[in-house]
Amino acid sequence: xxxxxxxxxxxxxxxxxxxxxxxxxxxxxxxxxxxxxxxxxxxxxxxxxxxxxxxxxxxxxxxxxxxxxxxxxxxxxxxxxxxxxxxxxxxxxxxxxxxxxxxxxxxxxxxxxxxxxxxxxxxxxxxxxxxxxxxxxxxxxxxxxxxxxxxxxxxxxxxxxxxxxxxxxxxxxxxxxxxxxxxxxxxxxxxxxxxxxxxxxxxxxxxxxxxxxxxxxxxxxxxxxxxxxxxxxxxxxxxxxxxxxxxxxxxxxxxxxxxxxxxxxxxxxxxxxxxxxxxxxxxxxxxxxxxxxxxxxxxxxxxxxxxxxxxxxxxxxxxxxxxxxxxxxxxxxxxxxxxxxxxxxxxxxxxxxxxxxxxxxxxxxxxxxxxxxxxxxxxxxxxxxxxxxxxxxxxxxxxxxxx
Ligand SMILES: [Zn+2]
Numbered sequence: 076x077x078x079x080x081x082x083x084x085x086x087x088x089x090x091x092x093x094x095x096x097x098x099x100x101x102x103x104x105x106x107x108x109x110x111x112x113x114x115x116x117x118x119x120x121x122x123x124x125x126x127x128x129x130x131x132x133x134x135x136x137x138x139x140x141x142x143x144x145x146x147x148x149x150x151x152x153x154x155x156x157x158x159x160x161x162x163x164x165x166x167x168x169x170x171x172x173x174x175x176x177x178x179x180x181x182x183x184x185x186x187x188x189x190x191x192x193x194x195x196x197x198x199x200x201x202x203x204x205x206x207x208x209x210x211x212x213x214x215x216x217x218x219x220x221x222x223x224x225x226x227x228x229x230x231x232x233x234x235x236x237x238x239x240x241x242x243x244x245x246x247x248x249x250x251x252x253x254x255x256x257x258x259x260x261x262x263x264x265x266x267x268x269x270x271x272x273x274x275x276x277x278x279x280x281x282x283x284x285x286x287x288x289x290x291x292x293x294x295x296x297x298x299x300x301x302x303x304x305x306x307x308x309x310x311x312x313x314x315x316x317x318x319x320x321x322x323x324x325x326x327x328x329x330x331x332x333x334x335x336x337x338x339x340x341x342x343x344x345x346x347x348x349x350x351x352x353x354x355x356x357x358x359x360x361x362x363x364x365x366x367x368x369x370x371x372x373x374x375x376x377x378x379x380x381x382x383x384x385x386x387x388x389x390x391x392x393x394x395x396x397x398x399x400x401x402x403x404x405x406x407x408x409x410x411x412x413x414x415x416x417x418x419x420x421x422x423x424x425x426x427x428x429x430x431x432x433x434x435x436x437x438x439x440x441x442x443x444x445x446x447x448x449x450x451x452x453x454x455x456x457x458x459x460x461x462x463x464x465x466x467x468x469x470x471x472x473x474x475x476x477x478x
Pocket of ligand 1: 134135136158159166167168169
């Protein structure tokens with residue numbers, strides 16, 4: 076039999092990495108819950124593992140404990156998120172770990188909800204379980220950017236997706252557009268949609284493209300062991316003046332279409348849209364007299380439990396979102412083609428005329444996707460972004476706040 080020190084002192088990162096890999100299998104199915112994985116290790120061996128597979132089903136720890144059975148006694152649990160202390164469908168996971176005789180728990184990150192953060196850890200410690208927090212925390216944060224953002228800042232994580240030519244253009248000036256990227260890039264877009272709680276667009280995108288904004292399972296090519304949620308992401312159309320055509324294709328697709336408009340705007344038109352299948356929600360006006368985008372995102376977090384929102388839209392709404400500091404990540408697909416100087420840009424940024432006003436980006440990843448390139452970038456740091464969150468947390472870990 077292996078000496079316990081092998082498990083205690085050699086590869087804690089490897090066990091946590093395994094738990095993170097398991098958690099990722101729930102990326103399309105746990106929403107609005109977070110993706111969580113758990114590995115139970117005893118004497119250098121995995122005795123049980125599991126992940127949160129689907130909203131409404133048991134949490135990761137419960138799956139792992141069921142696999143381990145009696146072998147959980149004296150084991151170490153590696154969990155990607157603080158075990159819950161609240162009474163859920165399968166009871167508090169922290170209590171289940173205690174009752175199963177787990178003696179040590181390694182947590183990647185604390186619960187991001189300030190109302191409950193630390194309670195699961197306290198429950199474990201009060202029961203005499205040794206707990207450490209912060210192993211591979213950055214990776215754990217990256218696994219659930221939307222859940223973390225919603226719990227800590229009351230709004231979703233917004234990811235912008237755009238397809239552009241090598242000269243940074245998206246469509247012709249007339250609005251005429253067509254797919255300029257190849258099938259692999261389109262598959263990636265399908266995956267981005269599938270992991271999102273909602274897809275946000277402007278009414279002009281619907282008027283010009285009649286976009287359906289749905290996940291098409293046959294285009295996803297899911298990896299082995301991964302499933303898809305039964306539901307479609309919520310479609311959200313920003314439509315300050317209620318111009319959405321009653322015959323819009325998205326209104327006939329499965330799933331819900333939410334139209335965000337201004338308060339008290341044209342009740343008759345509103346009624347007709349509702350008859351056509353839309354849900355109309357009134358929003359306050361922002362400084363520009365259009366739907367207040369910040370208020371809309373808060374609404375999506377509070378009322379729709381939206382974690383990740385995919386912004387698929389044209390230059391006007393994309394520019395307004397960027398200007399308002401509401402874009403957390405950009406996924407830009409670059410096609411090897413040129414559309415010329417009269418074609419539409421990525422962002423409409425009126426008033427940007429000096430170099431000093433330029434919008435700096437941090438590029439996190441560039442990779443080939445078939446014939447195209449995908450650039451993952453984030454607007455330069457601002458308070459409340461997932462990046463900043465990770466850094467704040469790491470600071471706390473360094474100072475021992477979370478220990
Ligand atoms: Zn739980």
